[in-house]
Amino acid sequence: MDRLxxxxRLEWWANHSTCLEMYDIxxxxxxxxxxxxxxxxxxxxALDTPQRAGWDFLMEMDPHFxxxxxxEDRGGIMVKVVEAEDGTLTFTQAPDWNGSGNVTFDLT
Structure with a gap:
């Protein structure tokens, strides 16, 4: 098994030209x-109170980042984010902007 x-950085895009928020992970x-x-x-x-409120709002609206x-100047891999109570984030493959679900990680 390969590992990286x-x-x-997680980016939440309202559309193709407007990134509302970025979170280092x-x-x-x-x-x-x-x-x-x-x-x-x-x-x-750790997220401070305003950052946590923004995160919770975006996750409620749409958990895709x-x-x-x-x-990389801009993220290209779309994921659905699920946050556990302990703060662990789990990322699952999501369709990219054009509807394609093809994701490749180069771990070399």
């Missing part, structure tokens, strides 16, 4: 022998 652990991505990926993470820094890895 590092930092990334620590993320772990694993890819099994069949090419299926799983990802979990946490906010890199794009993920941007270091060196």
């Amino acid at each position: 652990a590092g930092q990334a 620590d993320i772990i991505v694993t890819v099994d022998a069949a090419g299926m990926w799983r990802a979990t993470g946490r906010h890199a820094d 794009s993920v941007a890895f270091p060196g």
